Amino acid sequence: MTARAGEDLELDLVVAHRRTVAQGVVELRLRDARGEPLPxxxxxxHxxxxxxDGSRRQYSLCGDPRERGTWRIAVLRExxxxxxxxWVHEHLAAGARLRAVGPRNRFVFEPAEEYLFVGGGIGITPLLPMIDAAHREQxxxxxxxxxxxxxxxxxxxELADRYGDRVRLVPEDELGRLDVTSVLPEPDERTLVYCCGPAGLLTALTDHGRTRGWDGADLRVERFTAAAAxxxxxxxxxxxxxSGRRITVGAGESVLAAIRRAGVEVASSCEQGTCGTCTTRVRTGSVEHRDTVLDEQERATSMTLCVSRAAEGALVLDL
Structure with a gap:
């Protein structure tokens, strides 16, 4: 996995601009509170x-990476x-201040001769800068x-106006639900597929991709929810x-919640197994991984405390 440069940076930000970009979706442009260039x-x-409200949430950066003055995010009200x-929709108006950590990247855009981007709903956001980069690189x-x-x-x-027939819009109320069987081409080593959206879309696409011969290296997804138990x-x-402390994790409790109940603080963000913030090294024990962010190499030594559990026996964590 590519190193996540800058992931420990803490920033004071100001909402420089806010606008509605779709029904239930607001775009925020954020700048450094001191006027410094952003990382x-x-x-x-993201x-x-x-x-x-005391929560910590992750949002994809969907602007231009070359623009150091502001970051752009878009938030769907759920x-x-x-x-x-x-809280974002009701309280973050222009001029509001907030703290941020990052940026992090676990959905890395890599060079290829050809790309297929598949977006569902607010899952379009991480794809926007990828599309722009692919277009610039011809x-x-x-x-x-x-x-x-x-x-x-x-x-x-905006996408349709800018890119024309390279963009295929599939509004469900007009054309029916997006049919993943019609989306994927035959596997080609020159092509990378990037997809982000609701769990149903991603599961359907990856399941169909396996039957077509696509593997995880060439068909890449970013999920909003954890894997099923x-x-x-x-x-x-x-x-x-x-410390040698032993903590019981209840059947209806996450490892993260149990550790916090015992007075030990661990950084977290999504608490759904999709961001990797609470990833912790496992010294011994067998893990049932339920995250959608760690790769196989990372899973061999670590786990996400928010959703993953012991497969059997106890776990010894590097905490």
């Missing part, structure tokens, strides 16, 4: 924002979510972008290697 980032990166997006590319309706699809009109949860014990 460099690459397509696929930033963690500390929100005034009234059925955990509250972070509602690579062959196509975007397939699905959503409930044109009104809910952020940046859809393989069975019912059970209680288990974690040992904190540096």
């Amino acid at each position: 460099r980032w690459s397509p696929g990166a 930033v963690d924002l500390h929100l005034g 009234d059925g979510g955990r509250g972070g997006s509602r 690579a062959r590319w196509q975007l397939v972008y699905g959503g409930r309706s044109r009104a809910t699809m952020a940046f859809a009109g 393989s069975g019912p949860d059970r209680a288990f014990v974690v040992e904190l290697a540096r």
Whole structure:
């Protein structure tokens, strides 16, 4: 996995501009509170924002990496979510200040002769700077972008106006649900596929991709939710290697919550297994990995405390 440069940087930001870009979606442009240039980032990166309701949420950077004066994010209001997006919509007006950590990148955009980008809903955001980079590099590319309706699809009109027939819009209320079987071409070593969106879209695309011969190296996805459990949860014990403390993790409790209950603080952000902020080294023990962010090499030595659990026995963590 590519190093995540700048991931420990903490910044004071100000909302420089806010606008509505689709039904239920606001775009925020953020600048450094002191007027300094913002850290460099690459397509696929996200930033963690500390929100005034006490939560910490990650949002994809969807502007131009060459622009050091501002960062751009777009936030979908999810009234059925955990509250972070509602707080953004209700409280982050122009001039508001907030803390940020990052940027981080676990959805790295790499050189290729040809690209297929597949976006679903707000999942379009990390793809925007990738599309711009591919276009500047004169690579062959196509975007397939699905959503409930044109009104809910952020940046859809701008993309169509700018890139013409390279952009295929699939509003569900007009054309039906995006059919992944019609999206993927035959596997080609010259082509990379990048996809971000709801779990159903990503699962359908990756499952179909396997039947077509695509592998994880060439078909790359960024998920908003963790992998499903393989069975019912059970209680288990974690040992904190540096202190020797043993903590019982309840059947309905995450390792992260159990450790915090014991008074040990661990940084986290999404708490859904999609960002990697709470990744911790495992000294001994077998892990049932439920994250969607760590690669196989990382899983051999680490786990995400927010969703992953012991597969059997106890775990000894490097804490």
